[in-house]
Structure formats: C-alpha cells, structure tokens
C-alpha cells in the first residue's frame with residue numbers, strides 16, 4: 001500500500017471550503033457528559049490552525065460514541081465545539097444537524113478564517129454504511145476534503161472514505177505523521193527491526209504476526225497470547241489463557257521464523273497467580289506454569305531477555321501489554337518493556353490502545369518517537385492491510 005499521500009501542504013486552500021474529518025471521539029463522564037480528556041481536540045488544532053491561517057473556511061466533522069444512527073442528545077458534539085473554541089481562541093459555529101438545512105446554510109455563509117462543526121456524524125446511519133447520498137451531501141458543502149482522524153481510517157465510512165469520490169482528498173498533519181512514521185517503519189525500517197507483541201489473544205494478532213514475519217528481524221511475544229505459543233512448544237501452561245484452536249498456527253509461526261532467520265522470543269519465566277485478581281499473590285514460575293496457576297505477567301529473566309533484544313535496535317514497534325498491567329502487582333513486565341523502549345535509542349512506535357495508555361500512565365510517553373492515535377487502525381496498519389481512509393487520499 002502506498003503511504004505517500006498528498007497533505008494539506010500540497011493543497012491550495014486559500015478561499016476554499018474544507019471538509020475536515022477530525023477524531024473528536026472524546027471520553028466523557030457517564031453522568032454529566034463532561035469531556036474528561038481534551039487530548040484529541042488539542043491534537044486536531046495544528047491542522048485546523050494551518051487551514052484557517054491560510055485562508056480556508058473549515059467545516060469540521062467527527063463521530064462521538066456509538067449512537068448507531070439514532071439521535072442521542074448525550075452524544076451531541078456541542079461540548080466539543082465549545083472546547084475547541086476555547087483552544088482556538090475564536091468562535092466555532094455549531095450546526096444543529098449534519099447535512100440538514102442548518103448545516104448547509106451555515107456552511108454556505110462560512111467565510112475564510114471561520115470554522116464550523118457539524119453534529120455527530122453517526123447520528124445518521126448512512127455515515128457508517130458509507131451511503132453515497134450522505135457522502136455526496138457532506139461533500140457538496142465543501143471544495144476539498146482533509147482526513148485527519150487516524151483512529152477511523154480503517155473504516156470505509158462516508159466521512160472517512162466516501163466523500164473522497166466527490167472531492168480532492170488530502171491528509172491532515174496528524175494522519176500524515178502516522179503514515180510517514182509507521183509507513184517508513186514497515187517499508188524501510190532502520191534495522192534491526194524488532195516487533196514486540198502482547199495482549200490477550202493470538203487470534204487478534206495473527207495477521208500482524210504474519211506480516212511482521214516478512215519484515216522484522218526479531219519478534220517478541222509476551223502477554224496472554226504467549227501461553228498458546230508456549231503450549232505449542234510443549235510446555236505446560238496451567239490455567240493460563242489458551243486458544244487451543246491456535247496451537248498449530250503458533251507452531252507454524254515458530255517454524256516459519258526459524259526458517260526465515262527471524263528471532264522469535266517467548267517468555268522463559270512468568271509471574272503467576274492462583275486466581276485472576278488484583279490481590280492475588282504473584283508466584284514466579286520458571287519455564288512452564290504449574291497446573292493450579294495462571295500466567296499473569298512476564299518474569300524478571302524474561303524482562304531482561306526482552307530488554308536485551310530491543311537494545312541496539314534501529315526500529316521498535318510495540319503493540320499489546322506484557323501482562324495484566326491493570327493490576328499493579330502484574331504491571332512490572334509492561335513497565336520494564338516501556339522503560340526498555342524509552343532507553344533503546346531506536347525509532348520507537350507504540351500502537352494505540354492498551355500499550356499506548358500503559359506508556360502514558362507510566363510516564364514514558366515523551367521518550368517514545370510515536371504513539372499512534374488509532375488502536376484498531378494501527379493494528380490494521382501493522383497487518384499490511386489497505387486502509388480505506390488512506391487509500392482514498394491522493395498519491396503524491
């Protein structure tokens with residue numbers, strides 16, 4: 001897949017109306033609806049400022065939550081418009097609908113340097129269904145399309161891909177950063193290229209492992225998914241997470257790595273527990289795991305082995321925690337991995353989701369080259385899949 005896409009810098013935006021797909025899917029307080037983190041709104045500001053300062057009128061749009069085509073007052077984007085307005089220091093005109101009369105009238109009246117925000121795209125079922133009429137109605141309000149919501153580029157929705165059939169499409173600065181850093185890591189990585197994979201399930205990461213086996217020099221497997229691989233090697237794994245229907249696959253991957261000369265590292269010791277609980281007493285097991293215990297985190301020898309494997313790497317990609325890091329007693333392996341990445345001197349890329357929040361929570365975020373803003377999108381990126389929201393952008 002070609003990641004070399006035209007960006008806002010390649011577009012002539014002066015005097016143009018720009019439909020800007022943002023990721024304003026912010027976390028909210030369940031009771032009050034108050035925005036609990038403005039991180040995503042702050043992240044959108046550079047592209048918005050660039051467009052406004054260069055004479056464009058911006059029609060921003062986003063989804064929020066999962067209203068599934070229903071008009072849910074709790075999921076209105078009105079609070080986002082307010083917060084964005086505070087951040088930009090200028091009015092953000094809010095449309096009370098998406099492609100209705102209010103939105104169209106406000107878009108038509110919008111002047112260069114002004115910004116408006118449409119109501120939650122997913123209030124209309126045609127957004128997620130990529131309805132052509134809906135995409136065309138969105139596009140009709142604007143002259144150009146800019147995609148800056150990396151978290152949704154793996155979806156073929158009206159506002160992420162459909163609109164590009166009607167408008168010249170460019171990447172925003174956030175999407176461009178994701179594409180240039182992750183695209184380069186996959187296409188032309190500084191070597192050695194080490195991939196660190198963890199998290200609960202092998203089945204979620206099968207395509208990632210398949211793709212990375214073609215590209216990486218070392219693959220490190222930790223977290224719950226490691227036990228299926230240990231089982232495939234003939235080790236006992238007690239009550240640990242196991243995907244019995246993936247054992248053959250795991251065995252094949254180990255053999256394939258050996259045949260290709262890719263180092264494939266698995267845990268050699270684990271902190272285990274008698275039950276899945278935050279208060280469980282950690283028991284260290286070397287090699288296999290005793291019958292009555294379950295693996296909860298990588299052990300100290302494994303942490304040292306994995307840290308040594310990332311030391312001296314040119315590029316490191318990490319997706320998925322090394323253990324049940326939500327439980328303080330079993331967060332040590334994930335912490336050790338975050339520290340090893342931070343100290344590696346390599347180009348370090350952390351996929352979205354749990355590993356991203358672990359790195360942030362543990363205070364290593366500023367020592368990582370790039371933390372992806374998209375969980376699902378970054379996984380599909382690592383799978384080497386074509387992302388509809390990227391494929392639809394103009395090539396450079």
Ligand code: AMP
Nearest residue numbers: 199200201223224295296320323324325
């Ligand atoms: P994923 O979404 O696939 O990246 O998985 C993240 C989840 O995997 C986290 O909630 C972790 O608690 C969980 N996890 C990691 N290691 C283990 C383990 N050894 N046993 C059970 N769950 C685990």
